[in-house]
Each structure stands twice: as C-alpha cells, then as structure tokens.
Amino acid sequence: MRSRVETALRISTGVMIFSGYLALFSVREYGVTILAIPFLLLLLAPIGESLERRFPIYQVLSRAATIAYGCFIPLTVLTWGLLNAVISLVIFIQAYSLMHRKEERNYYHIFLMSFFLLLGACSQSPEPSIAVALLLFLLSAIWAFMSLRLHVETCASQSILPDILPLHAAISSVPSDAGSPFDAGLVASVSLVSLLAVLLTLGVFLGTPRIEAGFLGRGEGEIARTGLNRSVDLSRAGLLMEDQRAVMHAEFPEEPERRYGGPLYWRVTTMPQYYRSQWNRRSLRETYEPGPSYLIGARSGGPLDVFRKRMPDRRVVHQTIYMDEVPEEGLPCLDLPQRVLVSEKLRNAALAWDDAQDFSIVLRTTASRRLSYDVWSEVDTPSPDALRAEVHNYQERLSTSDYEVLTYQDLLRETRERVTQITRDAKNDYDRVLAIQSWLSGPDFVYSTAIPALPPDHAIDSFLTTYRRGHCELFASAMALMIRSQGIPARVVSGFRGGDWSGIDQSYTVRASMAHLWVEVLFPTHGWVVFDPSPRLDEAPTGLRRMTSILSSYLLRAKMFWYQRVIRYDSGLQFSRLRNLSLNLIRSIWSGDAEPSAASSAGPGTVSRRTLFVVTVLLCAAAVAALLWMRRRKSALRRLLTEDQARAVQLYQRFRRRLRRSGLDIRGKSPRELLNELAARGALGIERAEAVLKAYHDARFGKRPLARALYASLKRELRLIRLP
Amino acid sequence: MRPGQGRRAGNRLRLPGLVFIIIAMLLLMAALNTGNNLLFIVLGGVTSFVLMSVVLSSWSLRNVTLRRDAPYAVHRGEPFLIETRIENHKLSMPTIGLRVEAAGRDAESLGFIVKVPARRAAVLNIPYMLNRRGLHRIPAFRLATGFPFGLLEKRRRYDDELEVLVYPRIRAMRAAVVEKLPGPAGVARSAAADGEEYFSIREYLPGDEIRRIAWRISARLGVWMVREMSRQHSRFVIFALDTRWTPEVDRFPEHFEEVIEVVASLAVTLLKRQFNVGLVTPTGAVEGGEGVGQERRILEMLARLEPAPPEMDFETRLRKLESHEARLVCVSPDPALWGQRSTSGGLWILDPRETVHA
Structure with a gap:
C-alpha cells in the first residue's frame, strides 16, 4: 500500500513541477526551452538521491554549489532583472530539494516553488495556455498534498493494517479486506474532491469583489485616462486600470427626448505627430476642414464665449456639459465644436481655441477647473459612397510639412507588406481604411487591459505581429500607422467614448474608464473622418464596479446641483423657477388634472418628491412598528406581572445592563452571584447594588410595593456602581 | 446519540x-x-x-x-x-x-x-x-x-x-526456599525429607531442580516432566504479607512492590505445582485454595493492595495462623527483617533474594 501511495506522490509531484514550468512557458519571453527543465530535473532527481546515499561528499558539493549560486544572485538581478532573478532562484531551490533525500518538509518546498513559478507567470501577461497550467496545477496539487499526507502518516505510524469489516460484523466472522485501502473508492473520492476544488476556484474567482483600489500603489502607472494625456507612450507596459468614477455629465436639450442618436465621441484633443512609439500634439498649418475660411474668435469681458463661423449644411447639436475637473488638454465635446459658451463669470480664466488648428478648446485658469458649459457642435457623417468618390490629391491640398507629419510611420518592411496584403482588394482610400479597420477589429486581435511590454523602437510592429492584444491606444496607433503606410494622412484623437444614459434626468454620465483613443483620417473633400478599430465593447459595469459607478454618478450630480442650483442661484434662475412653477400650476388647474404633466413627472424634482414620499412612509412605518413593539412588550410584562413586579424586572434588567457595560460577564449568573462577583472585584457602590437587588427581590418575589419614586432613585443610584 | x-x-x-x-x-x-x-x-x-x-x-x-x-x-x-x-x-x-x-x-x-x-x-x-x-x-x-x-x-x-x-509481574522463582522454611510444627524440614514420598508427576517449570526430572517419561512424551516428591501436609502454604507502612524503611514503595511481586510469583509457581496456597494481609485475606481460580483471586488481591496504616494489628492474626496445619510464609517489605525471625511471633521471614532464580 505504501508503495502505491509513494507512486501517487511521485507522479503528482512531477505533474505539479511540470505545470509550474508550463505556466512559465505561456509567457512568450521564456519560450519552449523552459519546458526542458522539469524533464531534466525529474530525470536527475533519483540520481541525486542515490548519490547522496552513497557518497557523503555529494552533500558538501551541493552546499558549495548553493554558496556559489548565492554569490551570483546580485549578478543575476543585474543581468536578468529582478523578476527573472527571483524565478531562477526559485528554480534553483526546487532543483536542490529534488536532488536530495526528500522528507515532508522538502516536498512542501518543492510544491511552494512550483506555486511561485505559477505566480511568476501570472504576473507577466501570459498567453491563454496558462489556463491549462492552472488546471493541471490545481489537480496535481490536490493529489500531491493528499498523497504526501498519506505517505507521511503511513511511514510514521506503526505498520498495523486494519481489518475492514461490514458494520456489526464480528472480527472473526467475515474475512477482512485490509489489503488495499488505496483503491478505486479512494481514487473516486479524491476525484470528487478535485471537482469540488475546481468549482470552488471558479466560485471564488467569480464572486470575489473587484475593487481595483490600487491601495498599495502600482508599478504599472496611473489609472487609465488614455484620452486625456497630451502624449501617448506605446512602449509603456502594465495593467490598465478602469476607473469607474463619473467625470462628466452631459445633456442634449434640443434633441428629441433629449437623447442623441449618433455615436458619442467626446473629443478632447488630437495628436498628429508620431515618433519612436509616441504620439504628441503638434500644430498644423491648416485645419483641413472643408468649406470657406472660418472666423475663429473668442469673446471676453463677460460670459466666456468661443465661436467660429458656421459651416453650411451641417447639423448643429447643442450640448450642456458639466465637469468637476475639466482636462487641461481641452474641453470634451462632440466633433466639431462651433461654439462654446460658459455663462458663469469666472475670475482669472480664459477660454480659447488651441493653436494646433484642430478645433480643440482649452480652459486656461489658475483657479478651480470645475465648469459648466454649453457647446454647439456641427456634426457631419459623410456617406461611404461620397468618401469612396474622394480624389487622391493630398500633396496638393496639404502643405509639405503637414503631409510629412501626417503620413510619418516607422513600420518594418514585413508589417508594410502585411498592410499591402490586407488592402490589396481595395480600390480606393476609404476601402483601404475600412479593410485595415476590419482586420484590426477581427478575431485575430483581442482587447485587453493588460498591456504587454513592447519594444520602444517598433512597438506597433510587435503588437501587429506578435502580441496582438492590448487596449485602444495600441489599436488606434496601429490603424493610424497602417493607414499612413498607404500614404493617407491620419492622426489619433483622444477623448471619451460613450456615456451611460439615465432616463431619470435624461442625461448622459461619462465615466473615467470611457477615456478612449481613436483615429481620424483626412479625406480632402470631407475633412477629418472618425474611425475606431478598437474591438472593445462598452459593457456596463457589474457588481462592486457598478455600485462605485452609480455612487460616483450621484456624487457628480450632487456636486452639479450644488454648483448650478445653489452657488449659481441668482435672480434669473429664481425668476425662471417661479415662472415654471406657476405655468405648471396653471396648466394642471386648466386641464383639471391633479397629476403633474408628463414632462414634469420625468423631471428630477418629481423623483425627489417621490423619494421623499417613500422615505417619509418608511419612517412613519418604522415609528409605528417601534411604538407597537414597545406597547406589546409592556403589555406582555403587564399580563404576567403586577405593575410593581414589572418595574422591579425593569430595574433588574437595567442593573444587569450596567454590569455588562462595565465589563462583567453576567451570562448565566444569579443576582447573588453577581453581587458576589462585584464584591470580589472591589466594586464601588456595592451597598447600592445590594439595595437594588433587595428591592428587586422584595417586589418581584415578595409582592412588596416598588413605588415609582423609589424606582427612580434606585435607577439613579445604579449609575454610581462602578468597577475599578 | x-x-x-x-x-x-x-x-x-x-x-x-x-x-x-x-x-x-x-x-x-x-x-x-x-x-x-x-x-x-x-x-x-x-x-x-x-x-x-x-x-x-x-x-x-x-x-x-x-x-x-x-x-x-x-x-x-x-x-x-x-x-x-x-x-x-x-x-x-x-x-x-x-x-x-x-x-x-x-x-x-x-x-x-x-x-x-x-x-x-x-x-x-x-x-x-x-x-x-x-x-x-x-x-x-x-x-x-x-x-x-x-x-x-x-x-x-x-x-x-x-x-x-x-x-504484579510474575517471574521465575525458586520455590524450594519456601519448602525449607519451618513447617507447622515449628521444626525445620530438610529438602531431602520432602523428597521421600512420591506425590505426582507434572510438567517442568522454571526453578525445578534438574535431578527431579523424570527422564524416561520425558523422553516418551517429548516434554520435560518432573517428579513431585512431597508429603501431604507440606503442600499447604499461606503467605503472610505485612503491608503496613513502615516510615523508617528507606525506599518503602520500591520494597513494597518488590515483595508483592515475590509473593505473586511464588504463589503462581506453587499453584502450578498443585499446592494449596492462601494469602493474608493486615487488610484482607484469601482463603487457601488450588487451581486457576485461586491464582486469579490471589493476583487480583495483590493487584489492588495498598500500604496499610502502621497501627494495624497483624501479629494477632499471624498467631492464630500458627496453629494452622499450613506452612506460613511471612513476607515483609522491610529489608532489615529478611531472613530473620520476627520480633513478635518468632516466625521466620522470607528473604526475597533467595527466591530469585539463578
């Protein structure tokens, strides 16, 4: 039996070791050669054990090797980096434990080292093959731990084999089956345990709340606000954290049902210059938007107002936006802003068009960046046919320097060939752009917030050929560079995408996690046209994230309410409020309907009233329930006891409460025992306690009266009982 | 439950x-x-x-x-x-x-x-x-x-x-030392005299003298057999075990346990030789008897024995037993008395050292 257990232990330990290295193999950096190590170790382990038994010098040599390795540790840190140095140390410890005589402790060392290898792999953005390693590790760990336990116990116990008999059978009456307890039944039991472990693992994985607080700090960088940086560095690896805080509140007052029908791309700023895996802002000579030349200006000395001449045939969308912290890069709004108006008078603040000729509007202020503003954007969605009919005359339309900036890319020849291959069927620029977008959005690429470490020189080439996973920055950059490789000017735009629609106040809430980077491609006739290759879906947050999001949204609304309705409350607002109220009243009286109108019923004020009503009803119900409970408690006491007895009981209960709060354990103790305990502890006011208990006994059991005055005085005296 | x-x-x-x-x-x-x-x-x-x-x-x-x-x-x-x-x-x-x-x-x-x-x-x-x-x-x-x-x-x-x-632990004992003690008449008996009368034949037990082995019968049965030569009255033995606590005796508990083991071993040996064995202590007694049942009774009593108070009277009880036709074997945990006559009754006290099997 022992040999079976030992075999199970050896096999499961081997599989566990292998799964650790399989996990490392899933990290691209290590490659397939890492898988040779476990096989080598498992082959050498019995040889090492045998050498240790036969030659005492083996111990000395292995210790010398350990010391030598210890001396090289600083060198490994310098050469391979900290993580790889730690992994190599883990491998060394595991090899050392494997190649020596193994006791329980040594087995635990081997298991722990395998676990560390697995953890090391998990922290390095491994490939999906790590799932196999995880499953293998879990199952082998179950078998290994169980076999080790059985092995240790069977070795430690005296070699007594029990007789296994049916219940109620005498030992001599039935032949026992003591021979093989490690049988199919045990295997089935452990298999069941394995299944349970897998299910529990999944349960814990799914059920553990995701806080993403970053409370211990992160080495990878800031919380993701990719759209709000002046530059984008693509070689920066790490984990992109999704911040669920609400950052922007937007309304469309002039749209039907105050809801915008088009795609929500809240543009902040553009980055046309690309160099060495980095996008930067740069001024262009022109805006390259169609139409006549525009009057771009700003008005000061009153409400801040930035505007330009309107373009014909373009639909204007009015937005009212509130932001608690306006980004320095620009004011978020739909493309293309025609006018921005800040009604509030701001001190030491100025609103201006940015110099980069991309219609970005920046707020320059040294004070608070909280802002409520109105934007009128000219929205244009050219048809695909119109875009297909575009004429390739970029070099004529664009200045030489701008064309060079907008078409610069450093893709490798293989990548460019790949782009040519992708776009070979396209007959015009628009189809080429679409082909590239479809390829990037296709099944070959995966959206991931775990950003791999890309080489700083050719980050996008690595992304396109090797890693093929990442977040919007990589997708947008890849698309822009691929388009540029075809001689078409393109740039990336940062901002926010999407928004959570709220039917309550008919507004959109934009969260920080909606920060996004997308592509604008220049079409000579239609100007800059938006393309978005990122395959990411804007999924609604769930669980704790959803709660965070909702709370943050309400917090933003509360701030907005305070800012707009309290701080900025003036005569104009007062007048409009009164006017609206009187109009509503007249309307309801005129129609003879007591119910408020549909418009007002959907407003936030109605909801507040409803909430107030519900809260009031709940409070009233709670108050009534509390009264009933008190009454019932009193009447229950009265039913069984006289008034004096009930008072005595109340007094005694107060006495017990007092002692409990003083730190005395009163559970299961009689009044006499409590008094003794007080005396033993040298409590102050022991004579008062005696008086209280005497009064309680007399009234409760002796049917003597306990007057209200006496009750009140005893109640007061209770406060004077103190434990030292 | x-x-x-x-x-x-x-x-x-x-x-x-x-x-x-x-x-x-x-x-x-x-x-x-x-x-x-x-x-x-x-x-x-x-x-x-x-x-x-x-x-x-x-x-x-x-x-x-x-x-x-x-x-x-x-x-x-x-x-x-x-x-x-x-x-x-x-x-x-x-x-x-x-x-x-x-x-x-x-x-x-x-x-x-x-x-x-x-x-x-x-x-x-x-x-x-x-x-x-x-x-x-x-x-x-x-x-x-x-x-x-x-x-x-x-x-x-x-x-x-x-x-x-x-x-108590049972060890191989030389039972002959019991037979050397004075009989009921108070006259010392020689071992040779005991061997004059044929009594029975039984299996060899450790401690038996080799000269008593019945060679022909042993050869025929394939088991060592010894001849029992004794007189009828000499097969009644009563062990008088003085269990009274004696404070002046150094390491009394050890000696107490030792004499209990001696008594138990001798009793078992004698009972196996078809002796009639009894036991008397200051706190109780087991009447004389034979066989496995008697062995169990004596051992059970010895197993539960505790030192008796020193003021208990044991001598009177011993004097009464002197008139009995059984051989009285006095055992004391006091090493100073071993092999001596008791001060009160004039009885010989067994020296446990002599019983140890060579």
Whole structure:
C-alpha cells in the first residue's frame, strides 16, 4: 500500500513541477526551452538521491554549489532583472530539494516553488495556455498534498493494517479486506474532491469583489485616462486600470427626448505627430476642414464665449456639459465644436481655441477647473459612397510639412507588406481604411487591459505581429500607422467614448474608464473622418464596479446641483423657477388634472418628491412598528406581572445592563452571584447594588410595593456602581 | 446519540495551513490591488484548498464511532492489545486518513487508517503496555484527520472509561526456599525429607531442580516432566504479607512492590505445582485454595493492595495462623527483617533474594 501511495506522490509531484514550468512557458519571453527543465530535473532527481546515499561528499558539493549560486544572485538581478532573478532562484531551490533525500518538509518546498513559478507567470501577461497550467496545477496539487499526507502518516505510524469489516460484523466472522485501502473508492473520492476544488476556484474567482483600489500603489502607472494625456507612450507596459468614477455629465436639450442618436465621441484633443512609439500634439498649418475660411474668435469681458463661423449644411447639436475637473488638454465635446459658451463669470480664466488648428478648446485658469458649459457642435457623417468618390490629391491640398507629419510611420518592411496584403482588394482610400479597420477589429486581435511590454523602437510592429492584444491606444496607433503606410494622412484623437444614459434626468454620465483613443483620417473633400478599430465593447459595469459607478454618478450630480442650483442661484434662475412653477400650476388647474404633466413627472424634482414620499412612509412605518413593539412588550410584562413586579424586572434588567457595560460577564449568573462577583472585584457602590437587588427581590418575589419614586432613585443610584 | 460518537477535541492548524492562509491573504491584496484576474484564479485555488480542508475534515469525522476492548487483567510490563473498532456510519462517503492517538497534549500516534469505506468498520489492534500495578483507566483515544490536504487537523475524542486491572509481574522463582522454611510444627524440614514420598508427576517449570526430572517419561512424551516428591501436609502454604507502612524503611514503595511481586510469583509457581496456597494481609485475606481460580483471586488481591496504616494489628492474626496445619510464609517489605525471625511471633521471614532464580 505504501508503495502505491509513494507512486501517487511521485507522479503528482512531477505533474505539479511540470505545470509550474508550463505556466512559465505561456509567457512568450521564456519560450519552449523552459519546458526542458522539469524533464531534466525529474530525470536527475533519483540520481541525486542515490548519490547522496552513497557518497557523503555529494552533500558538501551541493552546499558549495548553493554558496556559489548565492554569490551570483546580485549578478543575476543585474543581468536578468529582478523578476527573472527571483524565478531562477526559485528554480534553483526546487532543483536542490529534488536532488536530495526528500522528507515532508522538502516536498512542501518543492510544491511552494512550483506555486511561485505559477505566480511568476501570472504576473507577466501570459498567453491563454496558462489556463491549462492552472488546471493541471490545481489537480496535481490536490493529489500531491493528499498523497504526501498519506505517505507521511503511513511511514510514521506503526505498520498495523486494519481489518475492514461490514458494520456489526464480528472480527472473526467475515474475512477482512485490509489489503488495499488505496483503491478505486479512494481514487473516486479524491476525484470528487478535485471537482469540488475546481468549482470552488471558479466560485471564488467569480464572486470575489473587484475593487481595483490600487491601495498599495502600482508599478504599472496611473489609472487609465488614455484620452486625456497630451502624449501617448506605446512602449509603456502594465495593467490598465478602469476607473469607474463619473467625470462628466452631459445633456442634449434640443434633441428629441433629449437623447442623441449618433455615436458619442467626446473629443478632447488630437495628436498628429508620431515618433519612436509616441504620439504628441503638434500644430498644423491648416485645419483641413472643408468649406470657406472660418472666423475663429473668442469673446471676453463677460460670459466666456468661443465661436467660429458656421459651416453650411451641417447639423448643429447643442450640448450642456458639466465637469468637476475639466482636462487641461481641452474641453470634451462632440466633433466639431462651433461654439462654446460658459455663462458663469469666472475670475482669472480664459477660454480659447488651441493653436494646433484642430478645433480643440482649452480652459486656461489658475483657479478651480470645475465648469459648466454649453457647446454647439456641427456634426457631419459623410456617406461611404461620397468618401469612396474622394480624389487622391493630398500633396496638393496639404502643405509639405503637414503631409510629412501626417503620413510619418516607422513600420518594418514585413508589417508594410502585411498592410499591402490586407488592402490589396481595395480600390480606393476609404476601402483601404475600412479593410485595415476590419482586420484590426477581427478575431485575430483581442482587447485587453493588460498591456504587454513592447519594444520602444517598433512597438506597433510587435503588437501587429506578435502580441496582438492590448487596449485602444495600441489599436488606434496601429490603424493610424497602417493607414499612413498607404500614404493617407491620419492622426489619433483622444477623448471619451460613450456615456451611460439615465432616463431619470435624461442625461448622459461619462465615466473615467470611457477615456478612449481613436483615429481620424483626412479625406480632402470631407475633412477629418472618425474611425475606431478598437474591438472593445462598452459593457456596463457589474457588481462592486457598478455600485462605485452609480455612487460616483450621484456624487457628480450632487456636486452639479450644488454648483448650478445653489452657488449659481441668482435672480434669473429664481425668476425662471417661479415662472415654471406657476405655468405648471396653471396648466394642471386648466386641464383639471391633479397629476403633474408628463414632462414634469420625468423631471428630477418629481423623483425627489417621490423619494421623499417613500422615505417619509418608511419612517412613519418604522415609528409605528417601534411604538407597537414597545406597547406589546409592556403589555406582555403587564399580563404576567403586577405593575410593581414589572418595574422591579425593569430595574433588574437595567442593573444587569450596567454590569455588562462595565465589563462583567453576567451570562448565566444569579443576582447573588453577581453581587458576589462585584464584591470580589472591589466594586464601588456595592451597598447600592445590594439595595437594588433587595428591592428587586422584595417586589418581584415578595409582592412588596416598588413605588415609582423609589424606582427612580434606585435607577439613579445604579449609575454610581462602578468597577475599578 | 450513537454510542461511541465521541466529542469534538479541537482543531489544529498545521504549518502548511498557516502558510496557505498567509498566501491567500497576500494574494487577495495583490489581486485586489492589481485587478489581475489570473491572480484571482490562483486566489480561488488557494481559498478552495483552505475551505475544503475545513469542510471535508469535519465531514470525514462525521458519523464515525470508536469502540475499544481490552483484556480484563494483564500483568505489569506485559504488552497487550486494545482492539479498536472504528465504524463509519455514513451512507456513501468513505472516511479517509484517520489517525488514532491517545488523548493528551503530546499525543502519540497509535495507528493510521487510510480509508474506512462507507458502512464499514476498521478494526485495529493497538499494542499497549502498563507499567504499574493496580486498576488503570486507559486514556481516551482520539481520532484525528487532516484529510484531504493536511492543512487543518480535526480531532474527536472518545471517552469510554475502559479499565484494565494490572497484576504484579510474575517471574521465575525458586520455590524450594519456601519448602525449607519451618513447617507447622515449628521444626525445620530438610529438602531431602520432602523428597521421600512420591506425590505426582507434572510438567517442568522454571526453578525445578534438574535431578527431579523424570527422564524416561520425558523422553516418551517429548516434554520435560518432573517428579513431585512431597508429603501431604507440606503442600499447604499461606503467605503472610505485612503491608503496613513502615516510615523508617528507606525506599518503602520500591520494597513494597518488590515483595508483592515475590509473593505473586511464588504463589503462581506453587499453584502450578498443585499446592494449596492462601494469602493474608493486615487488610484482607484469601482463603487457601488450588487451581486457576485461586491464582486469579490471589493476583487480583495483590493487584489492588495498598500500604496499610502502621497501627494495624497483624501479629494477632499471624498467631492464630500458627496453629494452622499450613506452612506460613511471612513476607515483609522491610529489608532489615529478611531472613530473620520476627520480633513478635518468632516466625521466620522470607528473604526475597533467595527466591530469585539463578
């Protein structure tokens, strides 16, 4: 039996070791050669054990090797980096434990080292093959731990084999089956345990709340606000954290049902210059938007107002936006802003068009960046046919320097060939752009917030050929560079995408996690046209994230309410409020309907009233329930006891409460025992306690009266009982 | 409650369990802090190990009973077996990895059972030894299991008040020294005189003189046989064991135990030789008798003997016995009196050193 257990232990330990290295193999950096190590170790382990038994010098040599390795540790840190140095140390410890005589402790060392290898792999953005390693590790760990336990116990116990008999059978009456307890039944039991472990693992994985607080700090960088940086560095690896805080509140007052029908791309700023895996802002000579030349200006000395001449045939969308912290890069709004108006008078603040000729509007202020503003954007969605009919005359339309900036890319020849291959069927620029977008959005690429470490020189080439996973920055950059490789000017735009629609106040809430980077491609006739290759879906947050999001949204609304309705409350607002109220009243009286109108019923004020009503009803119900409970408690006491007895009981209960709060354990103790305990502890006011208990006994059991005055005085005296 | 159900005897978190919990906590912090879902999966695995250790080890000990049985009496220092029957009353699930141990702080493992299948019993014969005479309660047994991973050990204690009577140790003795003592008439008898009369033939016992071996009969039966040559009246022996506490005797408890063992060994030897043996002490007496029953009665009394108060009168009782036709063998725990005449009755007191088998 022992040999079976030992075999199970050896096999499961081997599989566990292998799964650790399989996990490392899933990290691209290590490659397939890492898988040779476990096989080598498992082959050498019995040889090492045998050498240790036969030659005492083996111990000395292995210790010398350990010391030598210890001396090289600083060198490994310098050469391979900290993580790889730690992994190599883990491998060394595991090899050392494997190649020596193994006791329980040594087995635990081997298991722990395998676990560390697995953890090391998990922290390095491994490939999906790590799932196999995880499953293998879990199952082998179950078998290994169980076999080790059985092995240790069977070795430690005296070699007594029990007789296994049916219940109620005498030992001599039935032949026992003591021979093989490690049988199919045990295997089935452990298999069941394995299944349970897998299910529990999944349960814990799914059920553990995701806080993403970053409370211990992160080495990878800031919380993701990719759209709000002046530059984008693509070689920066790490984990992109999704911040669920609400950052922007937007309304469309002039749209039907105050809801915008088009795609929500809240543009902040553009980055046309690309160099060495980095996008930067740069001024262009022109805006390259169609139409006549525009009057771009700003008005000061009153409400801040930035505007330009309107373009014909373009639909204007009015937005009212509130932001608690306006980004320095620009004011978020739909493309293309025609006018921005800040009604509030701001001190030491100025609103201006940015110099980069991309219609970005920046707020320059040294004070608070909280802002409520109105934007009128000219929205244009050219048809695909119109875009297909575009004429390739970029070099004529664009200045030489701008064309060079907008078409610069450093893709490798293989990548460019790949782009040519992708776009070979396209007959015009628009189809080429679409082909590239479809390829990037296709099944070959995966959206991931775990950003791999890309080489700083050719980050996008690595992304396109090797890693093929990442977040919007990589997708947008890849698309822009691929388009540029075809001689078409393109740039990336940062901002926010999407928004959570709220039917309550008919507004959109934009969260920080909606920060996004997308592509604008220049079409000579239609100007800059938006393309978005990122395959990411804007999924609604769930669980704790959803709660965070909702709370943050309400917090933003509360701030907005305070800012707009309290701080900025003036005569104009007062007048409009009164006017609206009187109009509503007249309307309801005129129609003879007591119910408020549909418009007002959907407003936030109605909801507040409803909430107030519900809260009031709940409070009233709670108050009534509390009264009933008190009454019932009193009447229950009265039913069984006289008034004096009930008072005595109340007094005694107060006495017990007092002692409990003083730190005395009163559970299961009689009044006499409590008094003794007080005396033993040298409590102050022991004579008062005696008086209280005497009064309680007399009234409760002796049917003597306990007057209200006496009750009140005893109640007061209770406060004077103190434990030292 | 089913008999032998036992009660909880606490849990023990083993070192690997502690390491697991620490790892789980660190992983939780790391996973929450980084949001790395792979760490959440690993955390799930580690947590599932801990949770299953807690649940399955409890489950393993559920509906498991322990009953044990031991001989009524054993001799001091003689190993005996405690039959331990562990029954798994669960309908379908086996109980795995059970360790039987004696209850106590430093509990040693008495045996290990890999598996008790559902509705089955495992019977384990655990060797045990008691090194002190008297009535002993066998310490309660405990079942412990670390199933499935050995991270946490759950224990269940089974108190069944199992008692074992421990007789004095029996050694090979030279019974001839008893025969040399003065007989009932108070005249010393020679060993040769005892051999004049044929009494019986019996199997050889350690301590018998070689010259009494019946060679022809032994050769025919293939077993050593000895001839019993004695007179009828000399086969009545009464051991008078003075158990009174004598404070002036150095190391009294040791001498007390020694003389009890001498008396027990001599009594057993003589009874096997068909002697009629009795025992008298200041606190009680066993009437003379023969055979296995008498042996059990004498040993039981000797097993339970405790030192008597020094003021008890034993001499009067001895004087009464002097008139008895049996040979009176006085035994005292006081080494100063060994081989001497007693001060009061003038009786010879047995020297235990002479009884030791060469």
